[in-house]
Amino acid sequence: MREAQPRHTSMRGARGQRPRKGSQLRAWARHHRAMCRDSATRLIRHPLASLLTMLAIAIALILPAGLWLTLDSARLLDAELDESATLTAYLEQAVGDAEAGRVTEALRAHEGVAEARLITAEAGMREFQESLGLEDALARLENNPLPASVVISPRDTAPEEVEQLAGALEEVSGVDEVRLDLAWLERLRRLAELGQRLVLALGGLFGLGVLLIVGNTIRLSVESRRQEIEVVTLIGATHAFVRRPFLYSGAWYGLGGGLLAWMLLSLGGHWLASPVTALAESYGADYRMPSLDWLGSAVLLFSSTLLGWSGAWVAVNRHLADIRPR
Template sequence: MSAAQTPESKPAERVGGSGKGPRPQSDEPEFKALFHAWLESHRASLVDSLMRLGKQPIGSFFTCLVMAVALSLPMGLALLLDNVERLGGSWQRAAQISLFLQLDVDDQRGQALRDRISEMPEVAEASWISRDQALEEFQQLSGLGEALRELPENPLPGVVLVTPHEVDKAKLETLRQTLAELPGVQQAQLDLLWVERLSAILRLGDRFVFGLTLLLVATLLLVIGNTIRLHIENRRTEIEVVKLVGGTDGYVRRPFLYMGALYGLGAGLLAWLLLAFGLDWLNEAVVRLAGLYGSDFALAGVPADDGFSLVLGAVLLGYIGAWLAVARHLNELAPR
């Protein structure tokens, strides 16, 4: 006699497995649903931050404007230094080495020596000034044209002007000694004191801009931190309720991080506009002054790469400032 089949045995047969029954459902939520929920949470936080900033347009604008002024100062000084360097032609040209040749060196030998020097790896450019050209320039600059014409022969030697690749005191002195030993060279002259002054001015400008940048970055972090702190205080009750029902620190922090990034974005764009219009306004006076000296020099605008870097840096500063402000007050926001 066969044993009776109990109801408890039927589920065991279905679970055990011919595979024809329904597949068991996973207890873990699907990745797609989690990712969609994550995107929706960030979208809601971003929209909420935009709406809150839009409700206070004047206050938000002036906060971005203060940050923009602080951002534009170091960037503007850096751009002015670049323009001043370009105005001087280059630091390398200020460190030219003058090779005074012997009086018996004619134009053919002088040009051959110039070509030989131009092929040196340490040399960026070499130019030849003949004896006649040197005399003509001296007559025009000195105002002694009539007296110089009475001389029986030209007393000035030919000159080769050498522009080095790098402005380094040790390398320039080595290059000067090498050039002084070339055949036909009577004297190789280099104003090392002027080179040191130029290098010192450049280093001073770089350090000043770097120090000012650090100071203003700290100022920006304080401004954005204080602004986010005010937003936190205005929403203290709401945050305490969110944490009471189980809201995580990340969920509470997210809207304020977006708010800080939006402040940074607005400040970066305003700083870019301030620099562009400021340089354009200053360029009118610079062009007029340069025209009086017979020069076509003009200030260069804000490069696109520098502009995008400025905006990106402002967004990062806003994000970091908001993070620091929320992290400081997050423990105080625990539900009571």
């Protein structure tokens, strides 16, 4: 019985600790909810100052977000360019239509060829006449000087792979020459790569700008509440307790700036959609202004909120180290 007494006491102590842990967790959650509401209320009490801070954050987010949308359009254009990356295999002049079909099947059977389309000498002459508008003059020619050709779509559109494929196809019997022009495609790929790096650089630069905007705003808030912070620190408040309302304020600033950026991007897209579409149609292209989908909107809002929270964290940690209770 004597041995059972401590055991019973320890079990009772263990049971007694559980409510304390649960109450601590509930108190922690209540404080988070209270600080979240309190920080939002403080922003609402000063609507003009809060709106100006959020607008500055939105302006800093618009440019990288707009370039991101442009890169999405460039990726769609890059896919179309991949489809247009073709080779033209010119057959020997002596190859007839039947032999041209056999050569086309041999080219189509190559592992690097996705599709091969035969253009006979007569079809090539007709296309040439229609493109130049010289039907009468070219009709007087006794012999057709154009050879049959095969338009080939490669499976891999990488410039190195296409060059190797062209060299391999020239070895096929009946093929006189394989031509390809990758210079323009390579230039466009280089421009797309430059655009990606530019977006990353601007995104990092303007992200730093958001951190500075939020950090400066939170720094002023910390200074205005210095006496309150000193008092709660004297009675035993931890840095995490003191830091919490400022972190929620930074998150609210970031979220508000992200919402304003999303609204401005949407309004700007609708405003520019009509003239951009008309300009594209004048060049015979089908282009539409890119817009943020639900995933892009979620990424924008999450990034802006995280930047606001991070800026507040840096500012509060820096200035809490300088505040000492008197």
